[in-house]
Amino acid sequence: KVTSNITINGKAFPRDSWFNVPDKVLAHTSRKLHLQKDHPISITRQILESKFPGPTYHYHNDFDPVVSTYENFDSLGFPPDHPGRARSDTYYINKDTLLRTHTSAHEAQLFGARASPGYLVSADVYRRDEVDRSHYPVFHQMEGARVWDRATVPNGDIAAAVYADLAKLPTHDIEVEDPHPPFHAERNPLQTDHHSAAEAEAIAAHLKRSLELMVVEVFSRAQAAARLQDPDFVDEPLRVRWVEAYFPFTSPSWELEVYYAGDWLEVLGCGVSKQELHINAGAPSQLGWAFGIGLDRIAMLLFQIPDIRLFWSSDARFLDQFAGVSGDLSKLKLFVPFSRHPSCYKDVSFWLPSTSSAAGGNDMAVRGQNFHENDVMEIIREVAGDTVEDVTLADQYSHPTTGRKSMCYRISYRSLERTLTNKETNDMHLRVKALLAARLGVMIR
Ligand code: PHE
Structure with a gap:
């Protein structure tokens, strides 16, 4: 089902439910x-x-x-179930068109x-x-x-x-x-x-x-x-x-x-x-x-x-x-770093929805859909843009009786250009938490 068109480098492409390209990524195409x-x-x-x-x-x-799914995968002999094709790994415009x-x-x-x-x-x-x-x-x-x-x-x-x-x-x-x-x-x-x-x-x-x-x-x-x-x-x-x-x-x-x-x-x-x-x-x-x-x-x-x-x-x-x-x-000469601004790291912990079951690797079935760590990464990039330097899984834990799974990610915020204020970092982190809950259905701890 086509929802609306998206214009990339002057050309319009129809979007459908496969579309998953954030504005910040789209802006880089030019x-x-x-x-x-x-x-x-x-x-x-x-x-x-x-x-x-x-x-x-x-x-x-x-x-x-922008190329076709066929050019990027099928023409090269990638099997239909190749993990690289997943929406967790690839940016799609629609089912048949991708970056x-x-x-x-x-x-x-x-x-x-x-x-x-x-x-x-x-x-x-x-x-x-x-x-x-x-x-x-x-x-x-x-x-x-x-x-x-x-x-x-x-x-x-x-x-x-x-x-x-x-x-x-x-x-x-x-x-x-x-x-x-x-x-x-x-x-x-x-x-x-x-x-x-x-x-x-x-x-x-x-x-x-x-x-x-x-x-x-x-x-x-x-x-x-x-x-x-x-x-x-x-x-x-x-x-x-x-x-x-x-x-x-x-x-x-x-x-x-x-x-x-x-x-x-x-x-x-x-x-x-x-x-x-x-x-x-x-x-x-x-x-x-x-x-x-x-x-x-x-x-x-x-x-x-x-x-x-x-x-x-x-x-x-x-x-x-x-x-x-x-x-x-x-x-040709080496890059000379200009002032390195301090980093500020903050943790976010959340429970996966109780319907989740670990399906190996980073994939967990969430509300019948595939949840992938890359979704966490993308939400953080969407909020923080180029002021996020690093995200690591700091800890994961399964509740001994309910079996519910909890994840803790450590986010390091650092601007390359200036020192971030505490308020800025706190605001970003709050928005990250809100968006993780809204998009992935996780429960922030
Ligand atoms: N396209 C491959 C990659 O991105 C690299 C590659 C190109 C391998 C051409 C073989 C021949 O990993």
Whole structure:
């Protein structure tokens, strides 16, 4: 049932009972931080793009965030019951239309367009999620893909063509660990109906070198900037490792982890594209690889930005620090925090409705509907906006005789721009409590 239209970037979409996008999230759909001159997200995009040059790679940086449920999930082989489709995790305009949760939503369209052997898509993506300094309902991804066409490579020999292209790529001298066998019988089988093991291995080799070169570029820039500014920075040699992963639209699949500043960081997902995507896109003779990388985390690392909310700030003390870097990437320098304002944390405890029964994980059946922790997160964001820094489940408890369940969340309020008054924080917290009770039917303790 259509309730009313909603306009996003100048286009009207009908809403129905699936609609779950708060105004504060909608307002971000026009920001396009990945295109804002001298914004750290945009600078990061440019650094990554420099490792995938034209004319082989075409860049697409202006795709609308509203896509169909089909493009975001079905076209990529997500099963109908995949948890990512839930309204607790994804922002829907209506049952068939949503805010993309990843840039892979554009794969089918681009594989069909056959405009170039490779492409990059950078864009804002949207997910309902927890609240802390590295999670925000809007973030950015870059997707990349490279294809070869059996119909046009010499002698139809894909492996030879791929190795010839691999030989043209630069080399690097970092240590790469790649301990897992390339195929896994259940999760990452060879696509035997469509290509040989030798072909898949050639594509994987090209994929891995391309992405290793990309992370070497980013992390050596991060090290150089850190070294310049911080005499105590320990400049360890870069190490990367390939870890087996699962995605519904690639096989085999990997994640790339980078050892940086004492930790293994997961930086991207990738794999050999499932042939069904090319077939469904009307390009059955085409095969290749795809990857997806989150830009916000990379930018935080590159510039040592401590809080993801800063990207959305219009405070000149933040933005001015990156002026001129777009035009000259050698000007890259670390973010210098401006005054850090005090945080104020407050707890909220509530009983779930007595009809609730724990259904595992964060899901509990509430009034016959699914209640999810993300709903708590969203209500707090709705009230506090960018002045909520972190929300954690501090405690949970089941009453020994009634079995009723009680939750306690700890909310940390902190503005990036100024010191909050006690009254402001108290007022916000009261509104959070009232809204939790009204929307979720919980009983505040
Ligand atoms: N879209 C995936 C994600 O958001 C990443 C990915 C892209 C994985 C392309 C494989 C290929 O996690």
